[in-house]
Amino acid sequence: MTSDARNPRACILGTGRALPAAQERAAPSDAPPADGAPSQASAGPERRRAADGETTSDLAARAARAALDAAGLGPRDLGMIILATSSGDAPMPATAVYVQQKLGAELIPSFDLSASLTGFLYGLSVANQFVTAGTLRHVLVIGADLLSRRLDPRDRAAAALFGDGAGAVVVGPAAGDGRGILSVSLRADGNKADVLQVPGGGSAEPLTQERLADLRHALRVNHAELRRAVEERLGGQALAALVAAGLTPADLDWVIPHHADAHLAGLLAEHLGCPRQRVLGALDGGNAAGASAGSVAMALDEGLRDGRIQPGHRVLLCALGGGLTWGSAVVRV
Numbered sequence: 001m002t003s004d005a006r007n008p009r010a011c012i013l014g015t016g017r018a019l020p021a022a023q024e025r026a027a028p029s030d031a032p033p034a035d036g037a038p039s040q041a042s043a044g045p046e047r048r049r050a051a052d053g054e055t056t057s058d059l060a061a062r063a064a065r066a067a068l069d070a071a072g073l074g075p076r077d078l079g080m081i082i083l084a085t086s087s088g089d090a091p092m093p094a095t096a097v098y099v100q101q102k103l104g105a106e107l108i109p110s111f112d113l114s115a116s117l118t119g120f121l122y123g124l125s126v127a128n129q130f131v132t133a134g135t136l137r138h139v140l141v142i143g144a145d146l147l148s149r150r151l152d153p154r155d156r157a158a159a160a161l162f163g164d165g166a167g168a169v170v171v172g173p174a175a176g177d178g179r180g181i182l183s184v185s186l187r188a189d190g191n192k193a194d195v196l197q198v199p200g201g202g203s204a205e206p207l208t209q210e211r212l213a214d215l216r217h218a219l220r221v222n223h224a225e226l227r228r229a230v231e232e233r234l235g236g237q238a239l240a241a242l243v244a245a246g247l248t249p250a251d252l253d254w255v256i257p258h259h260a261d262a263h264l265a266g267l268l269a270e271h272l273g274c275p276r277q278r279v280l281g282a283l284d285g286g287n288a289a290g291a292s293a294g295s296v297a298m299a300l301d302e303g304l305r306d307g308r309i310q311p312g313h314r315v316l317l318c319a320l321g322g323g324l325t326w327g328s329a330v331v332r333v
Contacts, residue, residue, distance in 0.1 A: 008180025010131035012331060013138070013172045014073070015301035016066025017294070018059045019165050020050040048291075049148040050164045055089045057098035059166035060144035063294070064103055066301070067140065067168040075103040078170075079136035081110040082126055084119025084143045084293045086322070087150055088112055091201070099142065116196060117258050117321025118186070119143055119293040120167065121329050124317075125184040127171040142168040145292035150198055152218040162219070167297025179312065179332045183244035185237055186327035195225045196322035226320075230264045233326050235271035238318045241328035251314055254303065255279045258295045258319030268318070280308070295319070300333075309333055 050059070060083055068074060081096050081103075088095035096110040115122040120143030127139035144166035151159055174180035200216025201207050207217060234257065242248060249272040257265050257279065269279045280299045291298055296317045303309035313333055320326035 007176065007178070008174045008182055008332070010128045010171055011174040011180035012300075012333060013170045014067045014069070014071025015167070015169050015297065015304055016063045016068070016070060017165065017167045017298040017301040018062035018066070019291075019298075020048050020054055020059070048163045048165060050146050054146075055098075056085055056087055056144050056146050056166070057089050057095050057102060059146070059164065059294075060085075060095070060099045060142045060168070061102040063144065063166040063168040063297075063301075064099060064140055064142055067170050068103075071138075071170040071172070073138060073170060075105040077138050078103075078105050078108055078140050080108055080127070080130065080139045081105065082113055082123040082139065082141045083111070084113045084115060084123045084141070085145055086114060086116050086119070086198070086293065087146045095144075096142075115188075115293075115321065115325045116323055117292050117295070118319045118323070118325040118327050119321070120296050121184065121317060121319055121327045122186060122325070124169070124171070124181070124329055125186060125327075128181045128184060131171050131173060138170055138172045140168060140170055141297075142166060143293035143295070143297050145294055147219060147292050150217070150219045152215050152220070154215075155219075155221060157223055158219060158221050163291050165291030165294040165298055167291070167294040167299075167301055169297055169300070182247070182314075182330040182332055183241050184327065184329040185241040185244055186325070187233070187237060188323045188325045190323065192225070192229065192324040193322070194220075195222045195229060195324055196220075227264060229324055229326070230320050231267060233324070234318055234320050234328075235268055237326055238268070238272060238316055238328045241316065241318075241330050245330040247314065247330060249273050252316050253278065253313035254309055254315045256296055256299045256303070256315060256317050258292075258321070272316075292321075304333065 083096035094112040100110040123141040130136040147162040318328040
């Protein structure tokens with residue numbers, strides 16, 4: 001924790017989200033489920049898919065504009081852009097520079113952050129540090145992914161869990177009214193790196209005809225291990241973030257987990273002793289649930305805009321993804 005949770009120095013000034021322009025759904029596969037995967041029926045509805053020509057930076061820029069509008073700011077008020085993504089427009093340069101270009105922002109530092117599905121929380125932590133230290137006044141944090149373009153068509157469960165979308169927040173100085181980022185708690189376990197990964201396309205496995213044919217550039221998910229990690233790690237990390245914020249589960253108004261699997265989200269709610277109706281995203285059928293790095297920010301924006309999340313509410317944000325990485329943040333909006 002980087003500041004006194006009772007008097008936070010950084011807060012979320014505005015939120016925004018963007019979904020693909022057209023709601024496209026992946027075609028069903030006749031292939032059997034991947035080993036350890038839940039059945040198609042239990043995995044839930046297939047997620048939104050970006051249309052041809054639509055890019056990660058397109059969705060990220062749209063979400064960013066909405067967040068800036070909500071904060072009453074413009075692109076030239078920003079001091080930094082952080083984009084959390086595992087499916088950028090290209091391997092190089094960082095997709096954040098395309099977002100900077102599309103927003104018309106100043107010549108500010110703009111970079112991608114790779115922490116899989118937990119990336120938005122990692123980015124929020126970085127922004128919190130800069131604003132709390134007084135180094136920067138306004139930092140744009142975006143979580144955006146088009147993981148539909150990295151899916152293995154043989155893995156029906158992944159097709160049901162992972163979709164496309166972007167969520168964004170503007171982090172700036174707190175007003176001294178108790179609202180702000182109360183705590184952020186992050187972890188990683190490289191011993192579980194193969195649980196959720198795209199093995200091909202990097203320096204370890206440069207793409208060849210054979211590797212392309214074997215779909216080494218597609219997302220590989222060990223569904224059983226991923227579910228086990230969520231069950232074992234996410235609840236404890238959420239409690240650690242609450243302790244750092246000086247709160248208990250009973251003090252929470254809302255919980256926003258990344259995971260699109262409603263069963264796992266329900267288990268998290270039970271672990272925290274939180275009523276299921278207080279869990280946004282995975283349990284309320286929203287499109288944000290499967291949007292990877294964008295999920296948490298998208299669900300936060302949706303809850304704020306439809307009035308379920310009210311000023312002063314305490315919200316727990318949590319996610320687990322490849323790395324393995326996981327983490328939680330407590331914010332008072």
